[in-house]
Amino acid sequence: MSLGLIAGASLGAPLIAGGKFQDPLDAPAQATRFVTTTHLGAIARAGSRLVAVGMRGLIVLSDDNGETWRQVGSPVSSDLVAVRFVTARQGWASGHDGVVLATLDGGEHWTKQLDGRMAAGLLKAHFGELAASGNTNAVRLLKETALNYQSGPAVPMLGILFENERDGWAVGSFGTILGTSDGGKSWMSWIEKVDNDKMLHYNAISEVGSDVYLASEQGTLFRLDRPRQRFTAISTGYNGSFLGVIGSRGYVIAYGIGGSAYRSRDDGASWQRLSTGVHGSLTAACVLDDGRLLFVSQDGHLIVSRDEGDTFQVLPSARLGLITDVAAAGHDRVALTGLGGMQTVNLQ
Structure with a gap:
C-alpha cells in the first residue's frame, strides 16, 4: 500500500449538505482559510508557478515560489495525491475515488476527466468484450476488476504521468492502470499490458x-x-x-x-x-x-x-512531520507538502 493510500485513507469522510449525503465525486471542494496548514499530498511546477493538491479536493497555487498561496476551485472533494504538468499551462491531478482532473490554464480552472465510476464501467465493457471472444486472460481480469470496484469507486489513482500534451497514464492500487492518447478525453485499459499477474x-x-x-x-x-x-x-x-x-x-x-x-x-x-x-x-x-x-x-x-x-x-528541516512531496522553489529553496500543510526550506 502506498503512502498516498495510507495517508488519505481516513480523510475521505462523507459530505453532508442539508442532511443528505453528497458523493465527493459530485461535490466541489469547499473553500478554506487554512490553505497552507491543511494536509497536502503533492506539488509540481507549472512554469514559474507552484501547484499543490491535497485533502478533500484542495488545490492551491503560488506565484512567488511558495511565499504566499491561494485556493482555486476543484470539481471534486475527493483527496488528491498526485499532480503533474507537461507545460506551464497544461497539467493533471489524480487521487482517491479514481479521480483524474485536468487544467489548461496553469491550474486556475480544473475539469474532471475520469473517476472510479467511469473506470469501472469502461473496464467491465472492455474485458467483457474480450472475454466473450474467448480470451481466457480477459475472463480472469474481468473478475479481478469486478472485485476491485464491488464497493464502489474506491480504487485510487495514486500516480499520474503525461509524456506530452496527449499521451499519459493514471495508475493505482490492485494493478490498475489506464492510458490515454488524447490528453485524457478518453481512457483505455493498460492492465493487460503489464507483466503483473499478481495485480500488485x-x-x-x-x-x-x-x-x-x-x-x-x-x-x-x-x-x-x-x-x-x-x-x-x-x-x-x-x-x-x-x-x-x-x-x-x-x-x-x-x-x-x-x-x-x-x-x-x-x-x-x-x-x-x-x-x-x-x-x-x-x-x-x-x-x-x-x-x-x-x-x-x-x-x-x-x-x-x-x-x-x-x-x-x-x-535540517523547518519542522518534523510526514512529508509527501517536494518541488524546487527558487535558488537553493524547496517547497514541501505534508500532513501539516506547506513549508519552504532553504537548502543552504
Whole structure:
C-alpha cells in the first residue's frame, strides 16, 4: 500500500449538505482559510508557478515560489495525491475515488476527466468484450476488476504521468492502470499490458530520460517497452514496496519503505542498495538544477546527494512531520507538502 493510500485513507469522510449525503465525486471542494496548514499530498511546477493538491479536493497555487498561496476551485472533494504538468499551462491531478482532473490554464480552472465510476464501467465493457471472444486472460481480469470496484469507486489513482500534451497514464492500487492518447478525453485499459499477474499496487509512475517506470510492491519495478507497448517487470533484489523512481542520464534510483533506495547504472540489469542514513520511508524526490538529488522522508527528513547516491547528507528541516512531496522553489529553496500543510526550506 502506498503512502498516498495510507495517508488519505481516513480523510475521505462523507459530505453532508442539508442532511443528505453528497458523493465527493459530485461535490466541489469547499473553500478554506487554512490553505497552507491543511494536509497536502503533492506539488509540481507549472512554469514559474507552484501547484499543490491535497485533502478533500484542495488545490492551491503560488506565484512567488511558495511565499504566499491561494485556493482555486476543484470539481471534486475527493483527496488528491498526485499532480503533474507537461507545460506551464497544461497539467493533471489524480487521487482517491479514481479521480483524474485536468487544467489548461496553469491550474486556475480544473475539469474532471475520469473517476472510479467511469473506470469501472469502461473496464467491465472492455474485458467483457474480450472475454466473450474467448480470451481466457480477459475472463480472469474481468473478475479481478469486478472485485476491485464491488464497493464502489474506491480504487485510487495514486500516480499520474503525461509524456506530452496527449499521451499519459493514471495508475493505482490492485494493478490498475489506464492510458490515454488524447490528453485524457478518453481512457483505455493498460492492465493487460503489464507483466503483473499478481495485480500488485502501482504506487507511482515516473519518467527518467526516455524511460517510464511503475513503482510497485515486492521490490518490483515495471518499465515501458516502447516497441511492444508493454510494461515489463524488473526485479531489484529488494522485498519491500517502492514509492517512486528518480534519476538522470546514466542512472536510475528506486526508493521506498524504511529509507530504502536502490540504484542501477546498467538499465536495470543490476541494482545496488544505497546507504541513505534515514529509516523513515522515502516518499518523494527531485533532481535539482545543479544535479543534486533531494529525497524527503515520511518522518520529516531531507537528504541530499551530490554524487548520484554514493553518499547522502541529512539536512535540517523547518519542522518534523510526514512529508509527501517536494518541488524546487527558487535558488537553493524547496517547497514541501505534508500532513501539516506547506513549508519552504532553504537548502543552504
